[in-house]
Amino acid sequence: MSKIETTADRAVPARRSASGTFARIARYTLVRGLTLVITVIIGVYLAILIANGGGYVDKIREGQIREQISLSIAGNEALRDMTMQERREYEQNLVAIELSRRGLDQPFMVRSFRYLWNGLTLDLGSAEYLLSDSGSRQVRNILGERLGPTLLLMATGQLLLFFTSVFFALFLSRRYGSVIDRIVVAMAPTSAAPAWFYGIFLILIFAGLLGWLPFGGMVDAPPPPSPWLRALSVIKHLVLPVGAIVVSSIFYTSYYWRTFFLIYSSEDYVDMAKAKGLPSGAIERRYVLRPTLPTIVTSFALTLIGLWTGAIVLETVFGWPGIGRLTQMAINLFDTPVIVGTVVIYAYLLALTVFLLDIVYAIVDPRVKLGGGERRS
Amino acid sequence: MTRLANLFRELRSYPSAVAGVSVIVIMVIIAIYAMVTIPYSEAVRLWRGGDNVWLETPRNARPAWINNFRREKLPESIIMKTTEDPSLKTVMDLGGGLATSDMLFEFDYYYDAFPSEISMFFTAQFKSARPNVSIKWVTPDGREIRLTDLTVRQSESYRISQDSAVSRRLGGVLPEKGLFADPNDPSKVNKGTYQVVVEGLVFEEGSTLDGSLIVYGQVHGLAGTDHRRRDIMVALLWGTPVALAFGLLAAVGSSLTTMTLAAAAVWFGGWVDYAIRRINEIVMILPLLPILIMVGLFYSRSIWAILGVVILLSIFGSGILTYRSMFLQVKQSGYIEAARAYGASNARIIFRYMVPKVIPVLIPQFVAQVPNYVFLEATLAVLGLGDPVLPTWGKLLNDAYTSGALFNGHYYWVLEPAFLLVVTGLGFAMLGFALDRIFNPRLRGL
Numbered sequence: 102m103s104k105i106e107t108t109a110d111r112a113v114p115a116r117r118s119a120s121g122t123f124a125r126i127a128r129y130t131l132v133r134g135l136t137l138v139i140t141v142i143i144g145v146y147l148a149i150l151i152a153n154g155g156g157y158v159d160k161i162r163e164g165q166i167r168e169q170i171s172l173s174i175a176g177n178e179a180l181r182d183m184t185m186q187e188r189r190e191y192e193q194n195l196v197a198i199e200l201s202r203r204g205l206d207q208p209f210m211v212r213s214f215r216y217l218w219n220g221l222t223l224d225l226g227s228a229e230y231l232l233s234d235s236g237s238r239q240v241r242n243i244l245g246e247r248l249g250p251t252l253l254l255m256a257t258g259q260l261l262l263f264f265t266s267v268f269f270a271l272f273l274s275r276r277y278g279s280v281i282d283r284i285v286v287a288m289a290p291t292s293a294a295p296a297w298f299y300g301i302f303l304i305l306i307f308a309g310l311l312g313w314l315p316f317g318g319m320v321d322a323p324p325p326p327s328p329w330l331r332a333l334s335v336i337k338h339l340v341l342p343v344g345a346i347v348v349s350s351i352f353y354t355s356y357y358w359r360t361f362f363l364i365y366s367s368e369d370y371v372d373m374a375k376a377k378g379l380p381s382g383a384i385e386r387r388y389v390l391r392p393t394l395p396t397i398v399t400s401f402a403l404t405l406i407g408l409w410t411g412a413i414v415l416e417t418v419f420g421w422p423g424i425g426r427l428t429q430m431a432i433n434l435f436d437t438p439v440i441v442g443t444v445v446i447y448a449y450l451l452a453l454t455v456f457l458l459d460i461v462y463a464i465v466d467p468r469v470k471l472g473g474g475e476r477r478s
Numbered sequence: 479m480t481r482l483a484n485l486f487r488e489l490r491s492y493p494s495a496v497a498g499v500s501v502i503v504i505m506v507i508i509a510i511y512a513m514v515t516i517p518y519s520e521a522v523r524l525w526r527g528g529d530n531v532w533l534e535t536p537r538n539a540r541p542a543w544i545n546n547f548r549r550e551k552l553p554e555s556i557i558m559k560t561t562e563d564p565s566l567k568t569v570m571d572l573g574g575g576l577a578t579s580d581m582l583f584e585f586d587y588y589y590d591a592f593p594s595e596i597s598m599f600f601t602a603q604f605k606s607a608r609p610n611v612s613i614k615w616v617t618p619d620g621r622e623i624r625l626t627d628l629t630v631r632q633s634e635s636y637r638i639s640q641d642s643a644v645s646r647r648l649g650g651v652l653p654e655k656g657l658f659a660d661p662n663d664p665s666k667v668n669k670g671t672y673q674v675v676v677e678g679l680v681f682e683e684g685s686t687l688d689g690s691l692i693v694y695g696q697v698h699g700l701a702g703t704d705h706r707r708r709d710i711m712v713a714l715l716w717g718t719p720v721a722l723a724f725g726l727l728a729a730v731g732s733s734l735t736t737m738t739l740a741a742a743a744v745w746f747g748g749w750v751d752y753a754i755r756r757i758n759e760i761v762m763i764l765p766l767l768p769i770l771i772m773v774g775l776f777y778s779r780s781i782w783a784i785l786g787v788v789i790l791l792s793i794f795g796s797g798i799l800t801y802r803s804m805f806l807q808v809k810q811s812g813y814i815e816a817a818r819a820y821g822a823s824n825a826r827i828i829f830r831y832m833v834p835k836v837i838p839v840l841i842p843q844f845v846a847q848v849p850n851y852v853f854l855e856a857t858l859a860v861l862g863l864g865d866p867v868l869p870t871w872g873k874l875l876n877d878a879y880t881s882g883a884l885f886n887g888h889y890y891w892v893l894e895p896a897f898l899l900v901v902t903g904l905g906f907a908m909l910g911f912a913l914d915r916i917f918n919p920r921l922r923g924l
Contacts (some may be wrong), residue, residue, distance in 0.1 A: 143760050416855050441772075455763060
């Protein structure tokens with residue numbers, strides 16, 4: 102629920118040729134894309150430094166290697182005749198070979214860059230405990246399998262939230278001071294609680310007390326055989342988590358945007374348009390919605406960024422088989438490669454969100470120039 | 479001072495601000511009460527639990543006040559101890575070291591539901607020969623049911639509910655149901671006065687025997703208990719200071735540092751400004767929650783370590799850009815020029831002239847941020863990364879979630895911490911909204 106300054110500078114309508122706009126957006130997109138790639142690289146590197154802070158993860162790995170080797174030596178009949186001294190030397194030797202094979206004998210700086218590359222390509226080796234549904238131990242496969250459900254849930258929830266609240270806010274700004282408007286203003290502080298929190302109540306009411314909708318999961322178990330029924334079952338399971346996303350933010354976003362629309366509809370040029378006798382729909386589209394669009398997009402971007410990581414608990418609460426639920430499972434099992442993988446995935450998703458919104462921003466706000474520092478007012 | 483007085487006068491005209499302030503004041507009072515009545519170490523000890531801390535409370539009991547809303551009354555726990563009430567015990571010396579030590583536990587049971595468990599505990603002192611007890615259950619209609627015979631060690635517990643022999647004698651029903659059931663309609667409670675008769679025998683001079691009977695109810699105290707018999711009230715009380723401290727410290731810490739950084743960026747300009755903006759871009763794509771999860775897993779789960787990382791990561795973000803644009807305007811003001819002319823140092827200009835100028839904008843934002851951090855603590859706890867020793871609201875929710883409270887119908891377990899979280903969050907959010915309108919005149923009347 103971050104706030105953007107309400108007294109943002111106002112747009113001056115400017116006309117440019119279509120080709121000029123296209124070149125501008127293309128150049129802008131390229132530069133933004135490059136900056137974001139660099140940002141992601143640095144971000145992932147930081148995440149890896151944190152994950153491996155003080156060589157903690159390496160120590161775990163080294164311990165595992167030692168244990169494996171000493172177990173295999175203990176079980177090896179051929180080595181029975183060796184003395185303790187010989188056997189220990191043999192073991193040390195094997196450990197050293199294994200360490201250098203995995204690159205653990207290199208200095209940390211060198212290793213960290215290899216980790217960085219592995220992290221960026223999501224080549225994180227195999228998970229320690231978790232399996233993908235198809236039985237693979239590869240972190241990449243495990244994450245890939247979970248990406249779809251997360252995208253489905255978040256895209257549905259966020260698009261629904263965005264469009265409902267924009268239209269609801271326009272509706273409220275037209276009925277300024279009415280009962281429903283006052284109710285929304287009074288309800289705005291309820292958005293202080295995150296989506297998963299409302300999720301608990303929705304589960305309690307609709308699954309626990311009324312029994313209309315399932316407690317969690319993504320499809321019925323066992324999944325219905327026909328694709329139509331399966332889709333229907335997924336939709337049924339989507340209702341509550343999406344509902345939680347919408348309910349948790351709708352009052353605040355509606356209140357915030359309605360206030361914004363009200364401020365802009367008291368501008369002189371709006372009065373002028375009214376005096377000209379333009380229909381109210383045209384006034385809203387051309388004189389209210391257009392200058393406020395950049396700010397709306399910005400505030401939506403910030404909601405999105407907040408929601409991405411909020412999904413971790415939302416999915417946990419609803420047992421939704423996405424990245425968030427995976428993160429929670431990995432935490433409980435202490436599965437380091439998977440945890441690092443989810444951090445990287447979330448960094449990618451956030452960067453992608455920022456990137457897409459930058460492009461949308463460049464399209465809706467004609468003033469955006471390269472390197473404009475005040476984009477996020 | 480007059481400005482402050484004006485602010486309070488203005489606040490009073492907003493009902494939401496009054497409500498918000500009252501909630502915050504009540505929460506602070508609860509927090510102080512919790513810290514005074516249950517010291518920190520006691521709270522940790524109680525929440526860690528163990529064998530002897532929560533022996534006398536029922537498992538998963540609902541709060542006692544729900545009986546006021548039910549026609550069928552749920553039982554409260556009945557606890558009787560010979561150590562506390564010596565009249566329950568009659569000792570008769572038989573000579574030669576031999577003595578009887580009989581106990582009679584008599585209690586009225588007029589509830590409409592069965593108890594959740596029945597247990598007996600004995601303590602004995604002896605040198606080598608263990609005392610003997612034989613226990614018998616007498617129902618209101620005079621039936622006698624033999625329970626068991628025991629030789630008692632120094633401390634002996636007899637869980638009647640888990641005694642399969644008793645269950646078999648009652649015809650295969652659970653002892654806590656069978657012992658209280660109406661013989662004509664086994665689904666109903668046979669109301670009346672019950673007796674548990676213990677015939678004890680000690681074999682040595684100076685040997686003593688004490689016993690207690692606990693009929694665990696289905697309700698307990700103001701808040702109920704959890705799956706480990708802990709009184710939820712402890713966590714509700716202690717969660718308050720933790721939530722307030724976490725929320726306030728995180729909000730104050732992050733907003734003050736953000737503002738100082740933004741002021742420095744604007745004042746020094748050049749590469750400082752550039753660096754801060756680039757760092758900001760990087761931090762914006764760092765996912766806060768996964769990073770916190772890694773810190774919790776690999777470094778420390780202590781709530782204060784997490785708090786530090788939260789502040790560190792929250793310094794950057796959209797806020798810094800807002801402040802930056804404000805400071806850009808402040809930098810042009812005449813009084814900054816004047817300060818520079820008299821030779822004020824950089825630090826003096828930043829802390830004495832620039833930062834105070836935007837503090838009014840900061841206050842509503844800071845108040846409105848508090849609930850986010852209060853919920854962040856709960857979020858981490860729900861993910862299983864709560865503070866390992868302290869009881870918090872989030873940890874209650876986590877315990878409830880992992881033991882399927884909603885699925886099993888233990889709604890109170892979820893609703894109580896959730897209610898406190900909502901109330902606290904709403905209190906700060908409502909105050910923040912009101913302050914926002916007072917400090918942002920453009921919003922007034924909207």
